[in-house]
Amino acid sequence: MKHIVLFGAGKSATVLISYLKELATEKQWRVTVADSQLVVAAAKTGIHPLVQPVQTDILDDSKRKELIGAATLVISMLPPALHYLVALDCLAYKKHLLTASYVDERIRALAADVESAGILFLCETGLDPGIDHMSAMQCIDRIRNAGGRLRSFLSHCGGLVAPHSDNNPWHYKISWNPRSVVLAGKAGAVYRENNQTVRLSYPEVFSRSGEIDVPGAGKMESYANRDSLDYIALYGLHDIPDFTRTTLRYPGFCRGWEMVIALQLTDEEKKFRTDGLSIREFFRQHLGAPGAGNAARTIESDPILKSQFEWLGMNDDQPINRGICSAADVLQYLLETRLALQPSDRDLVVMLHEFEYSIGNNRKRLRSTLVAEGYDSLHTAMAKTVGLPLGIAARLILEEKIVEKGLHIPVAESIYEPILAELENRGIRFMEEEQDIPSR
Numbered sequence: 189m190k191h192i193v194l195f196g197a198g199k200s201a202t203v204l205i206s207y208l209k210e211l212a213t214e215k216q217w218r219v220t221v222a223d224s225q226l227v228v229a230a231a232k233t234g235i236h237p238l239v240q241p242v243q244t245d246i247l248d249d250s251k252r253k254e255l256i257g258a259a260t261l262v263i264s265m266l267p268p269a270l271h272y273l274v275a276l277d278c279l280a281y282k283k284h285l286l287t288a289s290y291v292d293e294r295i296r297a298l299a300a301d302v303e304s305a306g307i308l309f310l311c312e313t314g315l316d317p318g319i320d321h322m323s324a325m326q327c328i329d330r331i332r333n334a335g336g337r338l339r340s341f342l343s344h345c346g347g348l349v350a351p352h353s354d355n356n357p358w359h360y361k362i363s364w365n366p367r368s369v370v371l372a373g374k375a376g377a378v379y380r381e382n383n384q385t386v387r388l389s390y391p392e393v394f395s396r397s398g399e400i401d402v403p404g405a406g407k408m409e410s411y412a413n414r415d416s417l418d419y420i421a422l423y424g425l426h427d428i429p430d431f432t433r434t435t436l437r438y439p440g441f442c443r444g445w446e447m448v449i450a451l452q453l454t455d456e457e458k459k460f461r462t463d464g465l466s467i468r469e470f471f472r473q474h475l476g477a478p479g480a481g482n483a484a485r486t487i488e489s490d491p492i493l494k495s496q497f498e499w500l501g502m503n504d505d506q507p508i509n510r511g512i513c514s515a516a517d518v519l520q521y522l523l524e525t526r527l528a529l530q531p532s533d534r535d536l537v538v539m540l541h542e543f544e545y546s547i548g549n550n551r552k553r554l555r556s557t558l559v560a561e562g563y564d565s566l567h568t569a570m571a572k573t574v575g576l577p578l579g580i581a582a583r584l585i586l587e588e589k590i591v592e593k594g595l596h597i598p599v600a601e602s603i604y605e606p607i608l609a610e611l612e613n614r615g616i617r618f619m620e621e622e623q624d625i626p627s628r
Contacts, residue, residue: 190217190586193255195246195274196265197223197232200288200314200364202566204265204575205232211583212238222246222255225247246270257281261586263578264289265367271295275309282307282586286578288314290414291597303594310590312597313536313581314574316345316413319558319611320433321422321597322577322604323618324541327556328423329601331545336552338428342546344410346436346537347570352559353533359438361527362592363535363562363570370454370520372435373445377412379432382418388412391449397442398434398495403621404559409442410434413425422599436538444496448519450483451475455515462508467501470508470518500526510546529565536561537569539618546627551625556618580610 192208194201201221208219213236222244223229229241246266256262256277261284264274268289275295278285282305291311302309312318320343331338349361362369373393379386388396397411416433418460425431436544448454451474460470475518487493487502510521529535539558544551562568581598584606586592591602598604611617 190215190260191220191258192217192261192582192586193220193259193262194221194263194265195222195244195255197221197225197229197241198265198365199568200571200574201265201594202232202568202575203571204263204579207576207579208582209233209236209239211579212236215583215586216525217409218584220255220259234387246273247522247559253277253281256283259283261286261580261582263287265575265578266291267367278307279305280310285309286313286581286585288318288574291595294596299595306593306598308585308593310581310585310592310598310603311594311595313577313607315347315570315577316539318577318598319573319608319616320539320541321343321419321599322608323556323558325599325601325604326424326608327541327543327554328425331543331554334547336545336547338425338543338545339551340542341423341425341428342430342432342434342542343540344402344408344434344542345413345539346408348436348438348536348538349529350534350536351536353496353529354438356527357492358441358444358498358527361442361529361533361535362523363529363568364574366520366524369523370516373411373449374454375414375571376416377416378411379416380428381430381432383429385417386412391446394442394446394449397437399439400436400540402436402538402540402559403555403557403619405536405557408436408538409439410436411442415512419502422597430506430544436540440496444493446489447483447487447493447497450486453515453519456517457514459512459514460518462510462513465508467504467506467508467518467522471497471502474515529568533565534562535565535568535570537573538581540620551627552622554620556620558616558618560616576614576616577607580607 214218219239221229221233222242226243233239233241263286265269272294348361375387377393393411397409400408400410413433413435537560541556543554560569
């Protein structure tokens, strides 16, 4: 009997677990959902004869190896830094591995061994990264097959709050890993514009955000996302003049986050004793840091910024009581409590690909857009768009419909086509609009 082991039952795993339960019923496959909190895993698995929740400390070598050794295929929804532990055991036991995370250097270094072992490590198979790769490559391959030459590719994606659940001045609520929200942009960003490499520092990522009108979603802000250049070669676009990947937010967010950075609220070094420390006092202490005074005065003079920081609790006497924390830890706590999705809230996933290309003497523009809304704070659009590609890929691998071996991300037609087809069957579909670009 085939056996899928899933590590991690957090926010983004809800819809994936539901899908795996469907597979268990339909295929009579076993599914084990392992999480550090048994109550979390059990709440999502429910009662099913072939689906078992288990409590697991991922750092417990013997338990981790026992689970992986008993698996046919492993899915890791753990924090990215922990995938490597799982990957080493999957390699040792020759088990397929799926993740939704970016390929890091440690896993990249295993590529030759993974191929030699005759197994598949399929990474970046969630939303962003994941659906972005698959949908982009589907368009790129179609343009190439028609004889087109790509001149520009801009890819935008954001996990947002649905408009009718938007009731705070940040116009944002947490629908995925809050730590990733805190640390977004810290490594800066790199992209290509007019055949030139552009490098942005951490503050510049947000101060140089752009505006974009997304079909079906309205006006958005976009900020450059990580290192776009890595994907030029993966997409086979070596000579493209413009290539940028961005993150989407509603207007006003980037200005607020620029101030978060200026106030050093994402700093992970300096520590605070937060037991008995109010949020107001934390801000008072932290704003006493060198260089923070000017930013604090700017907040007081700007009504929008003032409302954003007051929403985070800048003037609240509520105690933090989180032990020894960095500023980033406190900020994460504030985001989790002040920008949380409420039970009836709905989130929104928006993705837009913009292509400019030429066929002969004709220039064209193609826009491909995905707008997906969640059902509630548990069955979110984020959980659906991150989890379903992993579940579908697992099924296709175990049915031997995806037969690649080695380390891959889903940019090959043999991988992305069947996954996208099933996603469309489940309501995750892109709308396209194409137009000619007038000659100058």
